[in-house]
Amino acid sequence: MIFEKAVRYAERVAAGKEITTKEVIIQCKWFLKDLERQHDDDFPYYFDETEIETIEGILSLLNFATGLGVTGKTILDGLEGFQAFFLVNIFGWRFKEDPDKFRYRDVTLFIPRKNAKTFICALIFIILMLTEDDYSEFYSICLDRELAGEVKKAMTQILKASPYIGKYFVVPKTLSGKIICKLTNSFYQARTGEANKNNTIRPSAFIADEVGAFKDYGNINAMKSGQLNVKNPLRFKLTTAYAEDKSIMLEELAYIKKVFAGIIEDDRMFALLYYAEPEHLWDDTGLYQANPLRIEENYNEIRDSRKAALEKPAEREEYLCKHMNHFLPSNSGEAYVNIEDVRKCKIDSFDWSGRQVWLGLDLAMTNDNCSYSMVTEEDWKIYAESFAFVPTERIPEKNRLEKINYYEFIKQGVCFACGDMTVDYGFIEEMILAIEEKHKVIVVGIAYDRYNCLSTAQRLERDGYKTVEVKQHSSVLHPATKLLKEKILNKEFHYTENGLLEENFQNAKVTEDANKNIYVNKKKSTGKVDMVVSLINAIYLLQQDVIFNPDANFGAQVI
Incomplete structure (x- = not known):
């Protein structure tokens, strides 16, 4: 079911039936092409349908805790197409020579507010804690203590709403406490603070949350150095745009776009970039490009924000950054030519x-x-x-x-x-x-x-x-x-x-x-x-x- 939903999304995007960005179109076309060529001898990866069936089983036992139109539903039933596409690619693609090794090592989701980014973070960690090796360590890093607690809060809500899965997890009350999976003895912990405080940990996977606020790679590099002896390291970068022209995410986006343009080859990178193109920052095309969670109530709220931003310059930063996923200030530079x-x-x-x-x-x-x-x-x-x-x-x-x-x-x-x-x-x-x-x-x-x-x-x-x-x-x-x-x-x-x-x-x-x-x-x-x-x-x-x-x-x- 989740695989079919992911394929339908990719086919709709590739056929131009979804209003989205050129990078998402390319990623979807690559997915469909790779499904066809996975049987070629010179293609080093394959899509593991058995693993996806396992993920599907987990999702059928997890329930939404909150959300418009999905409260009380299983996560499997309520997933949007882009969410299914994201999860299927992360967990489905493996090395032919080592089925336990993920194809994608560096994963990026660039997406505006109100598109369930924190929910996806929480879901990734719950799945990893249930499926990866025993005694694995998982972390999220964030510069802000309050933001760091959001992922843990979302995980807690999902686990409490899902009794068949939640009973196998220990959830502490404190922010710094570890969520522990009793089946695998793996744990998750939210981290904040300086990079040197993260030098002694050994993450099997980590999520750098709200990377748009990061001005240097200190925290991320500390996490990556801890993965040197990890067989199957995963690195996630999830963020919304910020009014920060020194953000390291600008460099990350430039690299990702070079990969999609064919200038750099990196077949272990997976990225979904949702943002409004500059010429569509103030129209509904940009609204749909940036916001793939197809909820009309959200769109109407964003339209109201757009009206206010047009009349009140003080509100434009909030609208452009958080809803159109557009980095500000403008002197961060615009692309010269496509x-x-x-x-x-x-x-x-x-x-x-x-x-x-x-x-x-x-x-x-x-x-x-x-x-x-x-x-x-x-x-x-x-x-x-x-x-x-x-x-x-x-x-x-x-x-x-x-x-x-x-x-x-x-x-x-x-x-x-x-x-x-x-x-x-x-x-x-x-x-x-x-x-x-x-x-x-x-x-x-x-x-x-x-x-x-x-x-x-x-x-x-x-x-x-x-x-x-x-x-x-x-x-x-x-x-x-x-x-x-x-x-x-x-x-x-x-x-x-x-x-x-x-x-x-x-x-x-x-x-x-x-x-x-x-x-x-x-x-x-x-x-x-x-x-x-x-x-x-x-x-x-x-x-x-x-x-x-x-x-x-x-x-x-x-x-």
């Missing part, structure tokens, strides 16, 4: 020979990524190539911290390792000086940021190239930033295979200044954006020559 729109601009090949080109440089700190981009124009379409440069001896560290494989991009020829612990500017300069001969082009001009690039610009000038300083200010960068986005959306921007450039686009966040000028903000972006910055610098120069010099005959090849 990665799927970028990928529609990819072409198989391009002949650069005989063309006029403009170059853009981004030569940040010598121990960080640097980049140059080359662009040309034909029939008002922009064609581009971008290259990155990284310090050779920092690559292993960068691979680990940025969760991408620079060695693969070096092999593809879109990234170059140069220098040891710092980038060798001389190497980059020699590559730029060889561009005309290598690509059979004429370099019209080179745009650069004065910071960290002055000496390189001076050398290029000595070799006869025209260099133009581009001040990295919103008023200067806005036209080129806007033009590039428009060209991408109109499919008038083209590039050849370059996964690292796509990674940079995925990372790029833009912010507005007081005059509504947008610019790519490196500090707000969720990873390296040097290739996008160098591309915008190059387009700035092209834009000056092509748009503001209408008599120029650009687009034609030079002989």
Whole structure:
């Protein structure tokens, strides 16, 4: 029953019959596809229907304690489709070589208030305490003592409403007390406080509850370190959005979206992200995207909150964060461009020979990524190539911290390792000086940021190239930033295979200044954006020559 309910939900989402987010659509499609390919020899996982039958049996003996329209029902009968989908994926997928080992290790549920998040937390712990190894330890961590007690409260209510299961649990009255399962001698405990107080525990599974409020990974890392000797560690992150632009959840969401975009491969991650897309923050589409618990009374209450928020600015934070699952303040940065729109601009090949080109440089700190981009124009379409440069001896560290494989991009020829612990500017300069001969082009001009690039610009000038300083200010960068986005959306921007450039686009966040000028903000972006910055610098120069010099005959090849 729960399996069939999960499949129906996935099929409805995949068929476009549910209003939801693109990430949920992808996760549902993956689930349906994996069910088909689980019998393939090269697929390492299988779906254990026997385990799901066990879960189903437990749910049939558990009762809802509270909730609109479900009080007195068994949890099995009252589960919503998305809840069944969530549980089935967590507990059903296993390793073929070790059926006791869960496929999914890192699980995220990003969901607004009033969608039974705490209920799901409680249910997960009750199931784990009944099904995992004897003497297992389970914890929830939360920064706030009152919030930490909510999971324990929900567990207590479910167990008290379920006599056939509740009699096998010991429930203490204090917050710090442990809920103990008498059948397995496993226990659950809510934890708060500093990370160093969680360094001595050994969690088989833990839930980081309300991660949106976390500003560092101290508590989570303490829990993860305690799982080093655990055979089957599970890590859950559950949260609603917060008015906190330093939240670690912003980084988590950026990583998850890269996995869904195919930029990073992580088949041990499962995530359901429910939120209103920016263009739907104030309409019913966003209401349904963000809130998968289909209860009309809740929707009417949220609509009332929306009306109040439109009239009273002081109430907008509550509405946007807690009901639309939208992080605030807005200066946390908005995505520059959808990665799927970028990928529609990819072409198989391009002949650069005989063309006029403009170059853009981004030569940040010598121990960080640097980049140059080359662009040309034909029939008002922009064609581009971008290259990155990284310090050779920092690559292993960068691979680990940025969760991408620079060695693969070096092999593809879109990234170059140069220098040891710092980038060798001389190497980059020699590559730029060889561009005309290598690509059979004429370099019209080179745009650069004065910071960290002055000496390189001076050398290029000595070799006869025209260099133009581009001040990295919103008023200067806005036209080129806007033009590039428009060209991408109109499919008038083209590039050849370059996964690292796509990674940079995925990372790029833009912010507005007081005059509504947008610019790519490196500090707000969720990873390296040097290739996008160098591309915008190059387009700035092209834009000056092509748009503001209408008599120029650009687009034609030079002989």
